[in-house]
Structure formats: C-alpha cells, structure tokens
Amino acid sequence: MSGYDHRAIEQKWQERWEKQRVAEVDLRSARDKYYMLMMFPYPSGDRLHVGHGRNYILGDALYRYLRMRGRRALNPMGWDAFGLPAENAAIQRGVHPRDWTLDNIKVMKRQFRRWGILYDWSKEVTSCLPDYYRWNQWLFLRMLERGLAYKRRAPVNWCPSCRTVLANEQVIDGACERCGTEVVQRDLEQWFLRITDYAERLLEGLESLAGWPEKVLLMQRNWIGRSEGAEIDFPLVSGAPPITVFTTRPDTLHGATFLVLAPEHPRVAELVGEHPDRPEIEAWIERVRKTPRIEREGEGSAKSGRDLGARAINPATGEAIPVWIADYVLPDYGSGAIMAVPAHDARDLAFARQEGLPVRLVYHPTERAVRAEDLSEPILHEGEIRGCGEFDGATDGPETIHRFVEWLAAAGKGRPRVTYRLRDWLISRQRYWGTPIPVVYCEGCGIVPVPDDRLPVELPYEVEFSGREGNPLARCESFVSTSCPACGAPARRETDTMDTFVDSSWYYLRYLSPRDSAQIFDPETTSRWAPVDQYIGGIEHAILHLLYARFVCRVVHDFGLVPFEEPFRNLFNQGMITRYSERTGRIEKMSKSKGNTVSPDTLIDEMGADTERVYTLFLGPPEDEVEWNDEAVTGAYRFLQRLWRVAERVGEAPPTAPSDAELERARHHAIARVARDFERFKFNTAVAALMELLNALTKAVEGKTASRLCCEATMDTLLQLLHPIAPHVTEELWERRGHVETLLDSDWPVADESKLKRDRLQIVVQVDGKLRDRIEVDADWGEREVRAAALDSDKVREHVGGREIAKAVLVPGRLVNLVTRKEAS
RNA sequence: GCGAAAGUGGCGGAACCGGUAGACGCGCUAGAUUUAGGAUCUAGUCCCGAGACUUCGGGUUGGGGGUUCGAAUCCCCCCUUUCGCACCA
Numbered sequence: 001m002s003g004y005d006h007r008a009i010e011q012k013w014q015e016r017w018e019k020q021r022v023a024e025v026d027l028r029s030a031r032d033k034y035y036m037l038m039m040f041p042y043p044s045g046d047r048l049h050v051g052h053g054r055n056y057i058l059g060d061a062l063y064r065y066l067r068m069r070g071r072r073a074l075n076p077m078g079w080d081a082f083g084l085p086a087e088n089a090a091i092q093r094g095v096h097p098r099d100w101t102l103d104n105i106k107v108m109k110r111q112f113r114r115w116g117i118l119y120d121w122s123k124e125v126t127s128c129l130p131d132y133y134r135w136n137q138w139l140f141l142r143m144l145e146r147g148l149a150y151k152r153r154a155p156v157n158w159c160p161s162c163r164t165v166l167a168n169e170q171v172i173d174g175a176c177e178r179c180g181t182e183v184v185q186r187d188l189e190q191w192f193l194r195i196t197d198y199a200e201r202l203l204e205g206l207e208s209l210a211g212w213p214e215k216v217l218l219m220q221r222n223w224i225g226r227s228e229g230a231e232i233d234f235p236l237v238s239g240a241p242p243i244t245v246f247t248t249r250p251d252t253l254h255g256a257t258f259l260v261l262a263p264e265h266p267r268v269a270e271l272v273g274e275h276p277d278r279p280e281i282e283a284w285i286e287r288v289r290k291t292p293r294i295e296r297e298g299e300g301s302a303k304s305g306r307d308l309g310a311r312a313i314n315p316a317t318g319e320a321i322p323v324w325i326a327d328y329v330l331p332d333y334g335s336g337a338i339m340a341v342p343a344h345d346a347r348d349l350a351f352a353r354q355e356g357l358p359v360r361l362v363y364h365p366t367e368r369a370v371r372a373e374d375l376s377e378p379i380l381h382e383g384e385i386r387g388c389g390e391f392d393g394a395t396d397g398p399e400t401i402h403r404f405v406e407w408l409a410a411a412g413k414g415r416p417r418v419t420y421r422l423r424d425w426l427i428s429r430q431r432y433w434g435t436p437i438p439v440v441y442c443e444g445c446g447i448v449p450v451p452d453d454r455l456p457v458e459l460p461y462e463v464e465f466s467g468r469e470g471n472p473l474a475r476c477e478s479f480v481s482t483s484c485p486a487c488g489a490p491a492r493r494e495t496d497t498m499d500t501f502v503d504s505s506w507y508y509l510r511y512l513s514p515r516d517s518a519q520i521f522d523p524e525t526t527s528r529w530a531p532v533d534q535y536i537g538g539i540e541h542a543i544l545h546l547l548y549a550r551f552v553c554r555v556v557h558d559f560g561l562v563p564f565e566e567p568f569r570n571l572f573n574q575g576m577i578t579r580y581s582e583r584t585g586r587i588e589k590m591s592k593s594k595g596n597t598v599s600p601d602t603l604i605d606e607m608g609a610d611t612e613r614v615y616t617l618f619l620g621p622p623e624d625e626v627e628w629n630d631e632a633v634t635g636a637y638r639f640l641q642r643l644w645r646v647a648e649r650v651g652e653a654p655p656t657a658p659s660d661a662e663l664e665r666a667r668h669h670a671i672a673r674v675a676r677d678f679e680r681f682k683f684n685t686a687v688a689a690l691m692e693l694l695n696a697l698t699k700a701v702e703g704k705t706a707s708r709l710c711c712e713a714t715m716d717t718l719l720q721l722l723h724p725i726a727p728h729v730t731e732e733l734w735e736r737r738g739h740v741e742t743l744l745d746s747d748w749p750v751a752d753e754s755k756l757k758r759d760r761l762q763i764v765v766q767v768d769g770k771l772r773d774r775i776e777v778d779a780d781w782g783e784r785e786v787r788a789a790a791l792d793s794d795k796v797r798e799h800v801g802g803r804e805i806a807k808a809v810l811v812p813g814r815l816v817n818l819v820t821r822k823e824a825s
Numbered sequence: 826g827c828g829a830a831a832g833u834g835g836c837g838g839a840a841c842c843g844g845u846a847g848a849c850g851c852g853c854u855a856g857a858u859u860u861a862g863g864a865u866c867u868a869g870u871c872c873c874g875a876g877a878c879u880u881c882g883g884g885u886u887g888g889g890g891g892u893u894c895g896a897a898u899c900c901c902c903c904c905u906u907u908c909g910c911a912c913c914a
Contacts, residue, residue: 223910347914348914768895818894
C-alpha cells in the first residue's frame with residue numbers, strides 16, 4: 001500500500017457518489033422514511049468558508065449515519081435565490097441578478113461536492129426560477145381569496161437617498177445600512193398577510209413541539225406576545241362616540257387620570273377639532289410620523305405629547321379627564337389608545353410628572369404611607385384598593401382583575417380582550433429581485449387578481465439597474481402596462497415583489513414534488529413524507545422564518561393540502577464558528593466583512609476534506625459557538641494518517657494473542673458510545689471515542705497483544721463508525737480491505753453488552769468521601785466482600801485510623817465509600 | 826430594565842442518573858528518528874508542598890453559603906459573559 005493520498009481518494013469517491021447518484025430517493029415508498037432538512041442557503045457571491053461548512057458537514061454526518069442505520073433518508077438541497085445582494089451586484093457591477101445568482105449556485109454546488117456532502121439533487125429547487133415562484137403567486141392568490149392577504153397604508157422605513165423601502169434589519173441605528181442616510185418613516189400602500197389571525201394557533205402549537213430547543217419556543221412565545229386584559233370604553237364629554245382603550249390592568253381604572261392616543265389614531269383628526277393650537281399640533285404629529293420607529297421606540301427616548309383639548313369620562317369615577325396624544329403610545333398595539341394610570345405605571349407616571357397631570361392611587365401600600373403627589377416610582381403589585389367602593393380591600397392579583405372585568409362587562413362599559421404583540425406580515429418589497437405580486441390595477445374593476453392560468457407573472461429580464469431609483473420594475477413599461485383580466489381595459493401591474501421569507505416558508509413541501517407543473521406540491525407524497533423529521537439551521541432564524549413557515553403550514557392545512565399543522569418535528573440549531581479578527585482585534589463570528597474567514601479550498605488541498613470534517617465536528621458541541629484554531633486542525637489530519645498506517649499494518653497481527661477480550665471491550669464500548677453520541681448530535685465526543693479506539697487498536701497491533709482476527713474486526717468497526725464523519729478515507733480503506741459493498745450500504749454495528757462485562761474490575765475506595773486507594777474486586781461481589789477487600793489495603797486502614805466504620809456506601813462497579821464515626825468532641 | 830443560557834488546566838473541550846474532575850485533541854517540555862523539517866514516534870504536562878526513579882499529603886470546576894456518606898452536577902445569594910426582547914399599555 002502507498003501513503004495517504006487524500007487528493008486522489010477524495011476525488012475518486014466524489015466522482016463515484018455523483019455518478020451513482022447514491023443520495024437519490026424514490027419517494028413512492030415512504031417505508032422507514034426520514035425527512036431531514038438543512039435550511040437552504042442564499043447563493044451569495046462570497047465563497048463558502050469553513051464556518052458555513054459546519055452546517056453542511058453536520059447534516060451530512062447525520063445523513064450517512066441514518067443511511068447506515070437503514071433509514072430511507074431524504075436529504076434535499078436548494079437555493080433561497082431571491083434577495084437584495086443580487087440586485088446590489090447588478091447596480092455595482094452591472095451583472096444581471098439572475099446570471100449572478102445562477103453562477104453563484106454553480107460555485108456553491110462545487111463546494112458541497114468537495115466537502116463530500118451527499119444531497120439528492122433530483123429534488124433541487126431554486127426559488128428565483130418561475131417554476132418555483134409561480135407557486136408563491138398561486139399561494140398568494142388563494143390567500144387573497146380568503147382575505148388572508150390584503151393591502152393597506154402602513155408606515156415603512158424609507159431611505160431618501162436610495163429612494164426605497166428598507167426592511168427593519170437594513171436599518172442600523174436609524175440609518176440606511178447601504179448609504180448611511182438617516183431613515184424616515186413614510187406611509188405607503190403595502191401588502192400584508194394576516195398572520196395575526198393565526199396568533200393563538202401558532203402559540204398553542206408550540207406546546208406540541210417537544211423536539212424544539214426551549215430557547216426557540218420561548219423566543220416565539222415572546223414574539224407572539226399574548227396579553228390578556230380588557231377593552232374599556234371612555235365616553236366623550238362632547239357626546240362623540242367613546243374612545244376604546246386596551247389595558248391589562250382594568251383594576252386600576254379608578255386611577256386613570258387621562259387618556260393617551262397614538263398620534264396616528266384615526267380619531268385624532270376629529271378630536272383636535274377647533275383647538276387653538278391646531279396647526280402646531282398637526283405639525284408635531286407630522287414630525288412624530290416621520291420619526292423612525294427605532295428611534296421612537298427606544299427606551300431612552302424622551303416622551304412628548306400634546307393635550308388635544310377633548311375630555312373623556314372615566315367610567316369608574318364619572319370624572320372628566322383630559323385626552324392627550326403622545327409618541328409613547330403605539331398605533332398598532334391594542335387599540336392604539338391607553339388609559340393612563342400614573343400611580344401604577346412607570347411610563348404614565350413619567351409623562352404625568354413631565355406634563356403636570358394628576359396622579360391618583362388605587363392600590364395603597366399597607367406598610368408605609370404614600371401620597372400621590374410625592375410619588376416618584378409607581379406602585380406595582382403591592383397594597384390594597386382604597387376609595388373604590390365595593391372593591392376596597394382587594395389586593396393585586398388575577399382575581400381582582402377578573403372582578404373588574406366582570407363589573408365592566410355587566411355595566412356594558414367594557415369587555416375581556418386578548419391582544420398580541422405579533423403584527424401582520426408585511427410582504428411588499430419595492431424591489432426587482434423577488435416574486436411579483438400577481439395583481440393588476442384597473443380603473444374600472446380596482447384590484448384584480450391575475451387568473452391562475454396566466455401564472456406565473458414572470459419577472460422581465462430586460463430592466464434597467466440604475467441604482468438611482470428604488471424599483472426597476474416600476475420603470476419597465478412592458479411589464480407594468482397590461483390589460484385587466486376582468487374587463488380587458490388597459491391596466492397596470494403591481495410592481496411590488498414579495499418578501500423572500502415567502503419563498504422559504506414552504507420550500508420543504510416543494511422538495512417532495514419539485515417538477516410538478518400542475519400543482520404547488522403533490523398532497524399525497526407530502527402526507528407520506530412530511531412533516532420534516534429533523535430540521536437543522538442557525539438560531540438567527542428562530543423567530544421570523546420559523547414562525548412564517550409554521551403560519552403558512554397552517555394556511556395550506558386549512559386549504560386541505562396537508563394533514564399536519566407543524567412543519568418541523570425536530571429542530572436543531574447549530575452554533576457558529578468564530579475566529580480572531582485582525583481587523584477588529586476581537587474574536588468574532590467568521591465572516592467576510594470581519595476578514596477572519598478560513599477558506600476550505602486551501603485546507604482541502606493541503607489536508608483534505610476528511611480532515612476538515614473531522615476537525616469541524618471535533619471542535620466542540622455542535623449547538624455551541626466554537627472558536628476555530630488553525631493549529632489544531634493538524635490533530636485531525638494526524639488522526640487520519642494514523643488510521644491509514646494502522647490499516648496497512650493490521651494484517652501483521654499474530655493468529656493468537658493474550659488480550660483479545662480487552663480490544664473487544666474497547667470495540668464494543670466505542671460502538672455504544674458513538675451510537676449514543678450520534679443520536680444526540682454530540683459528534684465531538686463521538687470523534688473522541690473513535691480516537692480512543694484507534695489508540696487502543698494501534699497499541700494492540702504494535703504490541704502484538706491481540707489476534708489478527710480481532711484486530712481486523714476492530715479495524716472494520718472503526719471504519720464503519722467513522723464513515724459519517726470522514727467518508728472518503730473510510731470508503732477507500734474499506735474497499736482496500738476487500739469488502740464488496742460500500743460502507744454507506746453496510747449495516748451499522750450493534751454493541752454486544754456481554755462483551756462489555758468484566759470478571760474483575762478496579763474500584764475506588766473512599767474514606768469519608770476522600771479517595772484513598774484503588775482495589776481490584778470481583779464484579780459480583782456484594783458490600784460485605786468489597787468492604788473486607790477495602791480494609792485489606794494499608795492505605796485505607798491508615799486513613800480509617802482505628803475508628804469505627806459507621807456505614808459503607810457501595811456504588812457497584814465504581815466505588816465504595818467508608819464512612820467513619822466521628823469522634824465525639 | 827425584563828427574559829434565557831453559560832462560567833472546568835496555557836487553549837478547544839470531556840465527565841451518561843449526584844459517585845475516580847480534567848477523557849480526546851491542540852500547545853508546551855524532554856528524548857528518539859531524519860540530510861533537514863512546520864513530518865513521525867515515545868514519555869511527561871491542573872496547582873502547592875514534601876519525597877525522590879515505581880511516591881505521599883493538601884488544594885482545585887467564577888465567588889460565597891447550603892443539602893448529602895459523596896456536588897462541576899441539586900438549592901440559595903453574589904459576580905462575569907453571551908444571546909433574545911426592549912415605551913407592547
């Protein structure tokens with residue numbers, strides 16, 4: 001045999017896997033099915049670095065393991081191919097987004113191949129191609145029919161320099177991420193999906209996701225933000241219709257000394273009425289509207305407001321109270337109006353003090369005397385109600401709140417109400433590189449959906465990327481001008497495209513019938529193969545992507561297309577890889593912008609993909625953030641070289657040798673450990689276990705302490721267990737050892753419990769909890785024998801020092817603890 | 826501010842259910858081998874103090890307390906770091 005030539009070996013096996021399409025799955029049979037899924041990547045122009053590799057290597061190790069366990073594992077891959085960087089490349093470098101994206105896909109595919117990753121490419125989907133995004137349009141139209149998609153005016157982040165709308169993530173410290181211009185708030189007609197209708201179901205569904213990390217469930221729960229309380233109507237002194245507020249603390253109603261409306265509240269125009277300062281107030285409202293949300297909502301932001309002059313009646317006290325508007329009340333939460341209870345709410349108190357508004361206590365602390373006029377901190381969750389008639393003496397708690405709600409409801413002044421922090425999903429993007437929203441605007445017919453048989457509404461290729469104005473689509477006359485599908489009159493197309501989160505909300509269903517040109521996906525195949533058994537991806541998608549995917553799953557469930565409501569049974573979030581950055585002088589997430597990336601190409605050239613795979617998985621627990629260490633990679637390389645050398649020499653072992661049982665024990669111990677580790681994704685400890693097994697085998701071969709038969713069996717087991725981690729070198733050695741079928745098709749070894757047993761074993765002796773000696777005992781000895789053997793030891797006797805043994809705690813196979821009676825002192 | 830997670834050698838990290846802390850690897854030290862090497866092999870490597878080649882004692886899992894025969898692991902307080910949310914009524 002020759003030396004370990006990783007280049008030749010890796011090339012050979014990659015070619016073979018590709019040619020034989022080993023990962024292709026026939027979906028007609030779903031016996032032993034296991035649908036695993038890696039979050040599909042955005043094909044950015046940046047080459048993949050070893051930090052990205054972690055995801056894919058982890059997934060491939062899982063895939064190969066499942067295959068060897070006999071599962072019919074489906075591991076598809078595709079491209080989240082719409083998005084902003086493609087358009088920026090077009091503007092900056094004059095490449096068309098489509099060409100740029102498709103080129104990037106080719107490059108990334110080659111990189112996956114070089115890592116030795118097996119995907120079922122026959123299921124590939126590319127979201128920027130019409131045969132995919134037409135089904136985005138189809139889905140949108142179905143939602144439009146059911147009122148789940150709608151259009152309304154809404155404030156958006158607007159960059160005056162780029163003249164375009166920005167997503168929240170593109171606004172950094174109130175400025176545009178691209179040009180640094182301060183972002184302003186603008187009202188535009190926008191398309192929304194009514195995810196809020198599903199808030200309760202999305203929240204309840206979390207209960208069933210036992211296979212999801214607690215952290216993600218919690219983040220989703222907080223994001224949905226269910227909040228129970230009451231709606232209360234405040235009649236106006238003028239006799240105009242009442243103002244309705246939402247509160248979680250109806251029990252503090254008696255302390256409501258003023259109302260505050262969001263400046264955007266629909267009643268504001270009417271209420272400001274004949275106010276003498278009306279022009280000033282309107283100018284102020286305009287300023288608030290233009291303030292970016294990020295700035296307005298920051299906790300440190302100073303509150304400001306205006307007295308509208310109108311007066312409302314507190315339904316509990318009958319008192320007339322002023323009606324204000326202020327920027328700290330948000331238009332899209334609750335009813336966009338609050339009752340201010342300064343005595344029991346920090347924000348209201350701060351505002352009341354600032355504006356000289358009255359403060360009235362409902363709950364009076366019992367331990368100390370408090371005067372409303374001196375209050376500088378709100379009274380929260382203490383004291384008892386005073387001065388509120390029938391409620392006097394009640395203390396803070398759910399029951400008191402309930403009594404107030406009942407009382408309000410009986411009087412017709414209010415009612416129980418649940419609100420959510422979750423807002424409807426704004427899907428409009430004033431961008432070219434996305435799915436066109438399939439509607440047409442007609443003078444006569446209004447908003448007209450594009451009929452199904454005219455889908456897809458294709459993105460025109462020939463558009464101008466000047467970069468000066470937002471959406472190139474809007475300037476593409478051949479796209480915009482069309483005829484009304486309803487009446488045939490000239491009409492204009494919608495030029496907004498969809499948020500790319502729409503694409504990624506259902507792609508896992510399309511993988512199951514990627515070429516179906518008649519329907520979005522085949523419901524029959526889907527019901528057999530979905531939901532996804534194991535989803536793997538980064539924690540950065542803990543909220544939006546996963547929430548949208550869960551939402552869309554329920555929508556298609558309600559359409560009768562899938563029998564389940566949850567798309568992903570188990571979720572695993574791998575941590576990121578960090579490395580020291582020269583540029584920032586800190587340890588940071590590996591990224592191009594930080595200049596701390598490591599290229600897999602160089603690494604693979606020098607030490608091979610198997611080395612990168614072993615090292616990446618060995619680095620640390622896959623769910624944790626781990627730091628890449630350039631020097632430590634050689635440890636993985638050495639490991640594979642040692643494996644190669646031992647494989648060459650394993651035939652030199654003698655026909656018989658004394659320590660077969662010991663090597664057998666090491667072999668079965670490794671089998672048990674690796675299986676357990678793989679099940680929990682603990683690839684780092686699995687690698688450690690395999691290194692130990694190799695060490696044991698090396699010792700046995702070199703010291704001629706185990707028989708050839710036993711060494712050969714250990715070698716085979718080692719190759720099998722290591723295959724998911726280092727697939728190329730293991731297949732090569734396996735083949736060279738004369739096996740006919742491939743490792744990937746071999747049966748995963750099973751640990752034999754009986755081989756793990758020993759007749760005699762070493763246990764630890766403690767005296768009063770301190771380790772004093774190790775003794776050898778028979779495996780089946782009871783406490784009496786072990787105790788006697790322990791006392792046989794000089795060291796133990798010395799430490800017992802003649803004291804009486806009060807008791808002995810025996811942990812079978814591990815230790816015995818002799819507890820001495822304390823001398824009376 | 827609220828919520829969550831995590832703190833173990835020089836470094837990355839092990840330790841299943843409360844039972845030998847530091848597996849495995851990197852680095853480092855010494856030696857061997859090689860024309861040479863950043864290649865390979867062998868031995869050593871938590872800290873302190875004695876003892877001497879195969880030892881012995883003490884300490885040690887961010888800090889302090891507690892439960893227990895026994896705590897990295899469970900409970901309480903504090904410190905630090907990271908992440909999520911952040912005027913949500």
